[in-house]
Amino acid sequence: MATSDIRLRIGTRGSPLALWQAREVRSRLLTANDWPEAAVELVVIKTTGDMIQDRALSQAGGKGLFTKELDAAMLAGDIDLAVHSAKDLPTFFPEGIAIVGYLPREDVRDALISPRARSLADLPQGAVVGTASLRRQALVKRLRPDIRTTLLRGNVETRLRKANEGEIDATLLALAGLKRLGLADRAAAVLDIDDFPPAVGQGAIAITARPHDEAAAAALAGVVCAATAVTLAAERAFLTVLDGSCRTPIAGHATVADGRVSFRGLLLREDGSEGYEAAREGAEADAASLGAEAARDILARAPNDILAPKDASAH
Numbered sequence: 563m564a565t566s567d568i569r570l571r572i573g574t575r576g577s578p579l580a581l582w583q584a585r586e587v588r589s590r591l592l593t594a595n596d597w598p599e600a601a602v603e604l605v606v607i608k609t610t611g612d613m614i615q616d617r618a619l620s621q622a623g624g625k626g627l628f629t630k631e632l633d634a635a636m637l638a639g640d641i642d643l644a645v646h647s648a649k650d651l652p653t654f655f656p657e658g659i660a661i662v663g664y665l666p667r668e669d670v671r672d673a674l675i676s677p678r679a680r681s682l683a684d685l686p687q688g689a690v691v692g693t694a695s696l697r698r699q700a701l702v703k704r705l706r707p708d709i710r711t712t713l714l715r716g717n718v719e720t721r722l723r724k725a726n727e728g729e730i731d732a733t734l735l736a737l738a739g740l741k742r743l744g745l746a747d748r749a750a751a752v753l754d755i756d757d758f759p760p761a762v763g764q765g766a767i768a769i770t771a772r773p774h775d776e777a778a779a780a781a782l783a784g785v786v787c788a789a790t791a792v793t794l795a796a797e798r799a800f801l802t803v804l805d806g807s808c809r810t811p812i813a814g815h816a817t818v819a820d821g822r823v824s825f826r827g828l829l830l831r832e833d834g835s836e837g838y839e840a841a842r843e844g845a846e847a848d849a850a851s852l853g854a855e856a857a858r859d860i861l862a863r864a865p866n867d868i869l870a871p872k873d874a875s876a877h
């Protein structure tokens with residue numbers, strides 16, 4: 563088909579999970595608009611976050627490590643949409659780029675991956691859990707102060723492999739990513755949301771576009787999920803108000819039912835020794851203010867050095 567038949571170009575990272583997500587958006591766009599295969603094209607773009615493998619991204623400095631290059635391609639007009647894990651998105655975007663919607667959310671819970679334990683409680687005394695997530699590190703230590711954590715990076719497949727090679731006793735991964743990759747059977751256990759609340763945005767796929775791109779908005783009308791947008795409005799407002807450094811463990815989760823939104827957020831110390839929690843419930847239309855209020859409630863109680871750890875390198 564001639565290139566003039568392409569109606570939308572979707573930018574994506576090249577990891578298997580990112581590609582799955584972008585293909586999912588593409589396939590839903592084709593179905594919703596009754597378009598032929600050639601109408602939507604994927605454009606794979608390498609991001610800074612994909613190239614840093616030797617340290618935690620929280621130490622690599624700067625936000626938007628997974629989005630900067632996709633944003634640049636969009637501003638240059640090389641792509642019309644970009645597909646992201648909502649969890650990896652920064653709180654603010656550059657002028658000219660906006661989140662225009664989300665796919666219906668997948669399971670938000672974390673999964674335990676371990677060749678030798680059926681639950682966190684089951685891990686041997688002093689076990690080593692590999693993770694690159696400060697939230698997972700703090701939550702694990704809150705439940706099991708004897709456990710040691712070590713940095714584990716790489717894409718989902720790499721982390722599964724390392725967990726099963728026995729270098730570490732366990733790791734934690736989002737069940738959503740495992741399900742999308744057809745690997746949900748690798749979960750030794752699915753962790754309870756009350757003990758182990760998810761990251762803001764976990765399980766949600768976000769679509770960004772140029773905010774005034776009418777063609778993109780019209781094409782997405784039959785694809786995006788309003789309920790997911792409500793939950794993300796609460797969760798992202800919570801994160802924005804807390805304005806933690808990227809070295810602050812934060813969990814936040816909203817649900818909607820019958821026009822009401824319930825939100826619960828948690829700020830932790832890195833070693834899990836302290837946690838500050840707030841919950842709010844209200845009308846869907848107030849989702850963002852509920853999340854923001856929960857954050858202000860926590861800020862009023864939490865010591866300052868939790869949000870700006872003393873040992874955090876400046877960036």
Ligand SMILES: NCc1[nH]cc(CCC(=O)O)c1CC(=O)O
Binds near residue numbers: 718
């Ligand atoms: N930071 C990497 C990342 N970003 C989104 C997911 C999983 C999929 C999702 O939450 O939608 C993952 C992997 C993981 O945390 O296990």
